[in-house]
Amino acid sequence: MKFTSILTLIAFGLAERAAAANCPARPATTAEQKVLFDQFINSFYVKKNVTEAMLNHVHENYIQHNQNVPSGRQNAIDRLKNYIPTMKATIVKTSVSDSTGWVLVKQDIVGKPYNAVVDIFRFDGTCIVEHWDVIDSKKANATNPLALFDGQNLG
Ligand SMILES: *[C@@H]1O[C@H](CO)[C@@H](O)[C@H](O)[C@H]1NC(C)=O
Numbered sequence: 001m002k003f004t005s006i007l008t009l010i011a012f013g014l015a016e017r018a019a020a021a022n023c024p025a026r027p028a029t030t031a032e033q034k035v036l037f038d039q040f041i042n043s044f045y046v047k048k049n050v051t052e053a054m055l056n057h058v059h060e061n062y063i064q065h066n067q068n069v070p071s072g073r074q075n076a077i078d079r080l081k082n083y084i085p086t087m088k089a090t091i092v093k094t095s096v097s098d099s100t101g102w103v104l105v106k107q108d109i110v111g112k113p114y115n116a117v118v119d120i121f122r123f124d125g126t127c128i129v130e131h132w133d134v135i136d137s138k139k140a141n142a143t144n145p146l147a148l149f150d151g152q153n154l155g
């Protein structure tokens with residue numbers, strides 16, 4: 001076998017292993033899940049590479065509770081990969097306990113009132129297997145005059 005083919009095989013093997021590293025699930029402590037959740041949120045909301053975030057951390061048969069997206073990792077990628085990069089996302093708070101990771105994020109989308117979003121993810125060991133979200137949008141004429149993130153200099 002040629003040396004270059006061996007290198008290609010090794011590179012392919014490493015890429016496959018990276019993609020498969022967290023799903024299917026291996027057992028993980030809460031401390032390990034915190035590290036994985038930070039990596040996931042960093043890829044998803046900071047780098048805004050939805051494909052990378054989902055392929056590395058989410059099960060292909062991911063259960064989805066958002067009303068606008070069917071279950072399955074690929075459906076989430078298709079729906080979000082061009083949408084997430086259009087927004088300014090400010091991470092306000094993240095937490096992981098009891099195999100559940102959640103993130104509170106401010107989403108500024110050009111031409112729309114900003115959103116306060118809580119995404120909740122259930123882990124099976126190393127792998128994210130289920131998602132819920134709750135989305136509130138700041139109304140110009142809201143009964144409550146307080147900003148959604150009042151006190152945190154976010155508006
Ligand atoms: C996103 O991540 C994927 C998988 O790692 C990679 O192939 C792609 O080039 C990345 N896209 C961007 C815009 O960085």
Ligand SMILES: *[C@@H]1O[C@H](CO)[C@@H](O)[C@H](O)[C@H]1NC(C)=O
Nearest residue numbers: 138139140141142143144145
């Ligand atoms: C705010 O404006 C919308 C659209 O005009 C209206 O439907 C809604 O009732 C208003 N809400 C309040 C609290 O005034």
